[in-house]
Structures are given as C-alpha cells and as structure tokens.
Amino acid sequence: MRKAALHNLGCKVNSYETEAMQQLLEEAGYEIVPFAEGADVYIINTCSVTNIADRKSRQMLHRAKKMNPQAVVVAAGCYVQSAGDALKMDEAVDLVIGNNKKTELVKILEEYFSHEGRIEEETVIDISAAKEYEALTIHKIADHTRAFIKVTDGCNQFCSYCIIPYTRGRVRSRRMEDVRSEVERLVAGGYKEIVLTGIHLSSYGVDFREEETKTLLDLIVYLHEVDGLLRIRLGSLEPRIITKEFAEALAALPKVCPHFHLSLQSGCDATLARMNRHYTTADYLERCDILRAAFDNPAITTDVIVGFPGETGEEFQTTEAFLRTVHFYEMHVFKYSRREGTRAAVMPDQVPEPVKTERSGVLLSLEKIMSLEYRKQFLGKMTEVLMEEEFEWDGRRYMIGHTKEYVKAAVPFDEGLKGAMVCGTLTEMVNDEVILLTR
Structure with a gap:
C-alpha cells in the first residue's frame, strides 16, 4: 500500500479540492499520512494569487522532495497553470496536474508508476478553453459541523490586480442536482451547516444554456429543502448581486444565515476604477442598506486592499472614512502584493512597502473597534x-x-x-x- 501526503495552499476552494483528492486516493487504496518524512507520494495543491503564494508553492514542493528524495512529488492547481513549463524543468517536481485535471489524479499516478515515470497524456490544459465544471466531490471532511461546498470555478471579472481568471479560466458552474446530492450525503453523515463557496460565487449559473438558466438564488432555494440541514451560509459575494428581491427572498428562508461577505477592496471610487471593480462606493453602500432593511442587524464583512498602485494619502483617507460609514463586522485587510502577469503589476506609482504597512495598521485597528462594537450589540439577546x-x-x-x-x-x-x-x-x-x- 502506497502512502500519500497532501498539503493545501490558498483559498477555501483549494481546501475543498484537496479534501476531494484525498478521498480519491483513499478510495484507490492509498494510505493517507501526515505531510512529513516517509510518504511515497506528496501532493501539493498550489496557490498563485500573489508572487508570495508562488514562492510558498515552490518552497513546499522542494520541502517535500527533501523529506523523501525517492518519493513522487506532485504539483497541482493554480501555480501549475501559471508556471507549468518552469515546474516541468524543476528537479523537485515529478508530476504537474493543472486545474480541471484533479479528478484524474489516481489514473495519472497509476500511469506514472506503471510506465516508470512516463506520462503520455497532457496533464495541464488550456484552462481558458475549459467549459465543464470539474466533478470533484466530498463525502466527509475533518470538521464535523460545517462543510464547505464548492459550486463554481473560474472567474470572468478580470480585476486589474488578479491572476485568477488566467489560472482558473472562465466561470463554470456545478449542476444543482449534483450539489444537492453532496449536501444530502454530508447531512446524513452529521453535518448541520454548509457554506457555499466558489471562485466567483455570484456568477453561479451564468454559463448554463439559456433553456436551463439557474441562479445562485435558485440553488439556495433548492438546498433549503434538504431535511436535516440547519444552516446555509454564503461565501464571498459580488456586491451587485444584492438587490431588494434577492435579499427579501433570502430573508424568507430561515436556514439562510444573515452573514454576508461583500468584497469591497477599496472605499475610494478612483481606486476602484483602477482595480477594474464594476461598482462605485455609492452602489456598495446601497447594497448594504438593502441587506440591513431585509435582515435584523446582519453581519456584513469585507476585504480591503491597501497600497494599490496610485493610492494617495487622500484616497486612503477616503477609504477609511467609507469603512467607518458602512461599519463592518469584520474586515480582512491586505497589503497590495504585486502579481506578475496582471495589469496592476506594471501600473505607475507603486506604493512603498512602509506606507502599505502603516495604512494596514490603521485599518486593522479600526477593524478591532468596529468588530467589538458589533458583537456587543448581541448582549442580552x-x-x-x-x-x-x-x-x-x-x-x-x-x-x-x-x-x-x-x-x-x-x-x-x-x-x-x-x-x-x-x-x-x-x-x-x-x-x-x-x-x-x-x-
């Protein structure tokens, strides 16, 4: 029996896919062992969202080879899509498996072992041409209360700082019936809460044919019918999906959690335009007001990038003031990280690192204040x-x-x-x- 160790880097979607690959290996007879010395196969599900993520992916691949030079080291996922040719030349890497090929992991490994390291088929595809959702599924996860369910892959937004559309391809949605089957299996196994996630969750269904058009709301309503499921939580949403009709429909579904992560990135319209975000701060605030009208004190959380190219001191102050106006429950604050291959990487007026650090500190302090204020509103309830x-x-x-x-x-x-x-x-x-x- 061969021993396999897996390591995940990156987002919740990657975590889901790593769980799914582990279960494929278990079903094929592999023994899953900790990511330490002694494994026969090391699989690293890589991330490529920033240059730092690329570096961490390379470091983990080299660490695996050092732990057992005789083992097969597999690089999978987003970094493979962005740097596949370089990885094929890397002596620490034996196999590369791109996105939309992870379902074939076991077959690829079997071919590798049976043909003494030779692989005939292509294991990295042109992800921009991918049309079908990759049929990865899970039936158990380590956390026995909350299960993350991947329902979309790919993104059509092309924000100027983001490499994801190039490493994940265009939007591909999972069939509603397949999602429900997985949810029913997990609920039968004891899970009580699900979190719908995806690369661009709000785009669910945009790739379906016209005669079978479904939306994220349709999917939520469909899953709400699952007996034994107590809670439905949503991953990161595009602000523009929040309409009065959408919010009121969700509010009528008691299993839906009033917890909404609306990605913002900047509270300054000029910065949002350079980021190629498709809304203004006025649009964003309107969506928050809609949620607060439909739900009783919903939790609204967000992401903010500081130090984006061209962000002046005045623009940062505008962002800070806007964050105070919205008054978020939680904010994830990121210092802009230059990512080769994106438009933002070659923009003029790159912000010095010490300035990014200072601005990040200001917003992190604000986040703590607003978060505590929100929590205290629940005392006595x-x-x-x-x-x-x-x-x-x-x-x-x-x-x-x-x-x-x-x-x-x-x-x-x-x-x-x-x-x-x-x-x-x-x-x-x-x-x-x-x-x-x-x-």
Missing part, C-alpha cells in the same frame, strides 16, 4: 449557537461555536455538546471576540 470545538481562556475550558451571524459564543465545557445546536442568552464578554451563552 436570545440566540442559537452551533457548538464546534473546545476553547480555553484564562484557565477555563469552554465549548465554542457561532451564531447565525458568525459571532463566537461559548458555554462551560461539555464534550457532549460538540455538533449540538444550543439555545440561550448572550450575557457577557469572555474576551473581545467571544460572548458567554447562558442556557
């Missing part, structure tokens, strides 16, 4: 918490989970509560990030 794992603070043990709004809440430790939905009142702050739930 009744809610349900899906308990997930053990948590220790100040010498005390708790079980911790999340409300529908993704606010962390805890009860005194009781191992039997893992995976249980617990109802109670949020009474006091355990720390700045966790609220005590009193039953």
Whole structure:
C-alpha cells in the first residue's frame, strides 16, 4: 500500500479540492499520512494569487522532495497553470496536474508508476478553453459541523490586480442536482451547516444554456429543502448581486444565515476604477442598506486592499472614512502584493512597502473597534449557537461555536455538546471576540 501526503495552499476552494483528492486516493487504496518524512507520494495543491503564494508553492514542493528524495512529488492547481513549463524543468517536481485535471489524479499516478515515470497524456490544459465544471466531490471532511461546498470555478471579472481568471479560466458552474446530492450525503453523515463557496460565487449559473438558466438564488432555494440541514451560509459575494428581491427572498428562508461577505477592496471610487471593480462606493453602500432593511442587524464583512498602485494619502483617507460609514463586522485587510502577469503589476506609482504597512495598521485597528462594537450589540439577546470545538481562556475550558451571524459564543465545557445546536442568552464578554451563552 502506497502512502500519500497532501498539503493545501490558498483559498477555501483549494481546501475543498484537496479534501476531494484525498478521498480519491483513499478510495484507490492509498494510505493517507501526515505531510512529513516517509510518504511515497506528496501532493501539493498550489496557490498563485500573489508572487508570495508562488514562492510558498515552490518552497513546499522542494520541502517535500527533501523529506523523501525517492518519493513522487506532485504539483497541482493554480501555480501549475501559471508556471507549468518552469515546474516541468524543476528537479523537485515529478508530476504537474493543472486545474480541471484533479479528478484524474489516481489514473495519472497509476500511469506514472506503471510506465516508470512516463506520462503520455497532457496533464495541464488550456484552462481558458475549459467549459465543464470539474466533478470533484466530498463525502466527509475533518470538521464535523460545517462543510464547505464548492459550486463554481473560474472567474470572468478580470480585476486589474488578479491572476485568477488566467489560472482558473472562465466561470463554470456545478449542476444543482449534483450539489444537492453532496449536501444530502454530508447531512446524513452529521453535518448541520454548509457554506457555499466558489471562485466567483455570484456568477453561479451564468454559463448554463439559456433553456436551463439557474441562479445562485435558485440553488439556495433548492438546498433549503434538504431535511436535516440547519444552516446555509454564503461565501464571498459580488456586491451587485444584492438587490431588494434577492435579499427579501433570502430573508424568507430561515436556514439562510444573515452573514454576508461583500468584497469591497477599496472605499475610494478612483481606486476602484483602477482595480477594474464594476461598482462605485455609492452602489456598495446601497447594497448594504438593502441587506440591513431585509435582515435584523446582519453581519456584513469585507476585504480591503491597501497600497494599490496610485493610492494617495487622500484616497486612503477616503477609504477609511467609507469603512467607518458602512461599519463592518469584520474586515480582512491586505497589503497590495504585486502579481506578475496582471495589469496592476506594471501600473505607475507603486506604493512603498512602509506606507502599505502603516495604512494596514490603521485599518486593522479600526477593524478591532468596529468588530467589538458589533458583537456587543448581541448582549442580552436570545440566540442559537452551533457548538464546534473546545476553547480555553484564562484557565477555563469552554465549548465554542457561532451564531447565525458568525459571532463566537461559548458555554462551560461539555464534550457532549460538540455538533449540538444550543439555545440561550448572550450575557457577557469572555474576551473581545467571544460572548458567554447562558442556557
């Protein structure tokens, strides 16, 4: 029995695909072992979203070869699509498998072993020409309460800083029936919450033929019917998908969590235009208002990039002021990272690294203030918490989970509560990030 070790780099979509590849290997008889010395096959699902991600992918591939020089080292995923020719020349890499080829992992490995390292078929395709969604599925994951479900691949947006449309191709959506089958299997296995995710989730269905047009809302309604499923959470959304009709339809579905991650990137219209984002700050604020009208105090979270090429001090101040106006629950703040192959990489007026660091610090401090203010609004309120794992603070043990709004809440430790939905009142702050739930 051959031993295989897998390592994931990058986003939730990559995590899902790594889980799926692991299950393919298990079904083929491979023994899955930790990513350490002793494996016969090392599979690294790579990331290429930034130059730093490229470097981490290379480092992990070389680390695998050093752990066992006789092992087969497989580079899979996005970095393969952006640097496949270079990887084929890298002595640390034995096999490269691009996106939309991961389902063939076992077959490719079998051919490699049976033909003494020779592979006849092409393992990296022109991803821009891919039309079909790659049929990866999972039936179990490590977390027994929440399951991430990949429903789209590819992106048609072409933001000026982003390489993803070139490494993932155009939008490809998964069939609704296939998604539901996977959700039903996971729910039968004990999972109670799903998170719909994808490279560009809001584009779900845009690639379907006209006579079978379906949207993300159609998919959510369809999954809402699954017996035993308690919560549906959504991954990152394009702001423009939020309309009055969309928000009101979601609000009528009790399983849908009032937690919306609306990608912003900048609170300055001039910067948004250089980023090739297809909305203005006024558009964005309107979408937040729509959500707040349809839901009772929904959690709205976002991503922000600081130090984008050409971002002046005045533009940054405009962004900071806009963030205060929206008042997010959480913000993921990123310093702009130059990515070769994108338009932004060759833009003039690149912002110095110390300036990026300073601006990032300002927004991270603001995030902590706004996040705590949002959490404190739930004190004294009744809610349900899906308990997930053990948590220790100040010498005390708790079980911790999340409300529908993704606010962390805890009860005194009781191992039997893992995976249980617990109802109670949020009474006091355990720390700045966790609220005590009193039953």
